[in-house]
Amino acid sequence: MIEKKGQPLLEIQIEEGDAHTLFRPLGELDAYTVGSLREALARLAGTSRLLIDLSKVPFMDSAALNALVRGIGRIREADGVVAVACSRPALTRLLQVTGFDDFVPITESVEEAEYVLAGEGE
Numbered sequence: 001m002i003e004k005k006g007q008p009l010l011e012i013q014i015e016e017g018d019a020h021t022l023f024r025p026l027g028e029l030d031a032y033t034v035g036s037l038r039e040a041l042a043r044l045a046g047t048s049r050l051l052i053d054l055s056k057v058p059f060m061d062s063a064a065l066n067a068l069v070r071g072i073g074r075i076r077e078a079d080g081v082v083a084v085a086c087s088r089p090a091l092t093r094l095l096q097v098t099g100f101d102d103f104v105p106i107t108e109s110v111e112e113a114e115y116v117l118a119g120e121g122e
Contacts, residue, residue, distance in 0.1 A: 009027050009028060009032065009033055010025060010026065010027035010028065010029070010033040010036055010037075011025070011026040011027060012024070012025050012026070012036060012037070012040045013025075013026065014040065014044070019049065019114070019117065019118065020049035020050065020051050020114065020117050021044060021047045021049065021050050021051070022051050022053060022110070023040070023041070023044065023050055023051065023052045023053070024052075024053040024055075024056065025037065025040075025054070025056065025057055026056040026057075027056070027057070027058075028057070028058060028059040028060075029057055029059070029060040029061070029064030029065075029067075029068070030059060030060070030061040030063065030064055031061060031063045031064075033064070034063045034064050034067050037064055037067045037068065037071075038067045038070075038071065041067065041068070041070075041071025041072075041074070041075075042071065042074070044071070044075065045071075045074045045075060045078060046075075046078055046080075047075055047080050048079070048080050048081065049080065049081050049082075049117050049120070050072075050075055050080060050081070050082045050083075051082075051083055051084075051085065051110065051113045051114060051117055052068075052072075052082065052083070052084045052085070053084075053085045053086075053110050053113070054084060054085065054086040054088065054091055055085060055086065055087045055088065055110075057086075057088065057091060058088070059091075060091060060094060065094070065095075065098060065100070068100075069100065069103065072103070072104055081117060081120040082104050083104065083105045083106075083107065083113040083114075083116040083117050083120075084100075084104050084105065084106045084107070084113065085106075085107050085108070085109055085110045085112065085113040086106055086107075086108070087108050087109065092106060092108075
């Protein structure tokens with residue numbers, strides 16, 4: 001967990017399940033926290049099915065978006081499948097405007113993303 005003056009800025013939860021791995025950042029994804037994001041995604045490079053839940057991310061800057069795209073790219077290069085759940089309209093809009101949704105499916109809920117992951121590879 002990254003803290004600034006005793007306040008947590010970013011926590012990353014990773015839950016290994018039978019069907020997929022859940023990656024859930026909690027906090028802002030920006031130039032200050034991007035290193036932790038990169039490191040966490042690098043550790044998951046061999047994951048076959050990754051669900052990224054952005055519902056607890058109030059803000060993402062271009063550095064974090066770049067790290068997210070690169071991390072997902074590594075997973076996909078290893079034949080992994082990724083889906084993103086994002087219930088925050090402003091963040092979803094950012095992902096759509098940048099073309100991120102052409103690269104990775106984005107859903108509004110974790111349940112919808114699980115359905116997308118379950119359909120991949122069938």
